[in-house]
Amino acid sequence: PKQNVNVNTIQMKSYACQRRTPLKHHNSHLTEALEVLSENAAYGENEGRSVAFRRAASVLKALPYRVQTMDELKCLPCLGDHSQRVIKEILEDGTSREVESMRQSEQFQAMKALTGIFGVGVRTADRWFREGLRSPSDLIRTGQQLNREQQAGVLYYDELNKPVTKHEADLIGDIVKEAVSAVLPGAEIQLMGGFRRGKELGHDVDFLITHPEEGKEEELMPKIISWLEERDLLLYQKTTRNSYLEKKDAPGRPPNNMDRFERCFSIFKLQGHAETTGSDGVRPSNQSEASYWRAVRVDLVVSPYSQFAFATLGWTGSKLFERDLRRWAGQEKHMSLSSHALYDSVQRCYVRAQSEEEIFEYLGLEFIPPCERNA
Numbered sequence: 001p002k003q004n005v006n007v008n009t010i011q012m013k014s015y016a017c018q019r020r021t022p023l024k025h026h027n028s029h030l031t032e033a034l035e036v037l038s039e040n041a042a043y044g045e046n047e048g049r050s051v052a053f054r055r056a057a058s059v060l061k062a063l064p065y066r067v068q069t070m071d072e073l074k075c076l077p078c079l080g081d082h083s084q085r086v087i088k089e090i091l092e093d094g095t096s097r098e099v100e101s102m103r104q105s106e107q108f109q110a111m112k113a114l115t116g117i118f119g120v121g122v123r124t125a126d127r128w129f130r131e132g133l134r135s136p137s138d139l140i141r142t143g144q145q146l147n148r149e150q151q152a153g154v155l156y157y158d159e160l161n162k163p164v165t166k167h168e169a170d171l172i173g174d175i176v177k178e179a180v181s182a183v184l185p186g187a188e189i190q191l192m193g194g195f196r197r198g199k200e201l202g203h204d205v206d207f208l209i210t211h212p213e214e215g216k217e218e219e220l221m222p223k224i225i226s227w228l229e230e231r232d233l234l235l236y237q238k239t240t241r242n243s244y245l246e247k248k249d250a251p252g253r254p255p256n257n258m259d260r261f262e263r264c265f266s267i268f269k270l271q272g273h274a275e276t277t278g279s280d281g282v283r284p285s286n287q288s289e290a291s292y293w294r295a296v297r298v299d300l301v302v303s304p305y306s307q308f309a310f311a312t313l314g315w316t317g318s319k320l321f322e323r324d325l326r327r328w329a330g331q332e333k334h335m336s337l338s339s340h341a342l343y344d345s346v347q348r349c350y351v352r353a354q355s356e357e358e359i360f361e362y363l364g365l366e367f368i369p370p371c372e373r374n375a
């Protein structure tokens with residue numbers, strides 16, 4: 001039932017940053033299939049194809065009704081032939097043979113398992129696959145050379161692949177807050193990523209840290225990390241220093257998705273609590289009640305106050321929403337947007353902003369709140 005929605009009057013905009021995309025939508029049976037195609041294309045290092053399928057899925061996520069017939073798709077953007085073929089198959093048969101056999105294939109499953117290791121990208125996973133390796137245990141068995149990140153990834157594989165709950169994210173938030181206020185009173189911290197968009201589960205927890213007095217935030221990360229390490233709260237961390245220079249970075253340089261903030265990719269040791277027991281309520285047998293803990297991926301980013309609005313926008317996601325924000329800025333507005341700044345190539349100047357709202361306004365976009373950026 002389409003509850004008063006006239007499919008012919010839907011005006012679906014083509015950039016994800018022009019649309020409201022809620023977390024819960026009506027077409028998961030279609031979007032999940034398209035996302036398998038996207039993932040598979042990514043495993044084959046075909047970025048363009050991967051993004052195309054992701055875009056198609058994203059358009060369906062923004063629809064206010066469940067698609068029933070192909071007719072309803074006529075006016076929608078971003079749906080290529082291949083996507084339409086798969087949608088048609090699912091509407092007619094309830095499932096897509098192409099997608100299902102892809103999902104079952106040894107290559108797809110192995111690539112998923114191997115890229116699911118923290119620190120392992122598509123290139124490495126593909127090389128291992130061609131050498132006959134299929135899973136983290138194959139890596140251990142055959143004594144593969146692993147870097148420090150990958151060693152942690154293999155060691156905590158099961159836990160890192162178990163979704164992080166909002167409750168766990170809040171517990172980690174409390175710890176980070178305590179650490180930050182101990183080493184720099186007055187610093188501010190904000191939950192970012194999927195949890196800021198209203199997700200109840202995530203693959204990690206993202207935090208953005210700043211201080212209202214510009215400059216106070218410099219070299220903050222090593223102090224936070226020491227505070228955490230002294231308390232045995234970290235299993236792994238890799239800190240990168242801030243390398244952003246306004247003059248040297250944008251404009252003119254090819255846009256780079258990686259930002260240059262002081263940051264830390266880490267694995268937290270989250271001490272035991274009710275939520276960390278298994279779904280059956282039973283603790284893993286190798287850990288006593290007193291020493292129970294689980295591994296959780298945590299990203300920490302430090303931003304100068306003057307860049308905080310851009311950093312907030314850049315670290316809220318979703319990844320497709322971010323990608324389209326930058327594409328919109330470049331193609332439609334002749335501006336260059338990053339997590340640090342907005343550069344207006346026509347006026348030849350940087351645009352300052354105190355809030356996300358101001359950035360949307362400058363880009364000529366209607367403000368989309370975080371919970372509707374789930375593109």
Ligand code: ATP
Pocket residue numbers: 192193194195199201202203204205206257258259314315316317318319322339
């Ligand atoms: P999940 O629940 O799976 O963690 P998520 O949306 O939080 O979903 P993340 O991979 O944690 O996904 O990324 C959160 C945001 O941070 C994204 O918007 C992404 O653009 C940004 N981001 C992630 N990694 C980097 C990076 N290395 N450099 C710049 N921005 C990044």
Ligand code: MN
Pocket residue numbers: 192193194195202203204205206
């Ligand atoms: Mn995240």
Ligand code: MN
Pocket residue numbers: 193204205206299
């Ligand atoms: Mn992250």
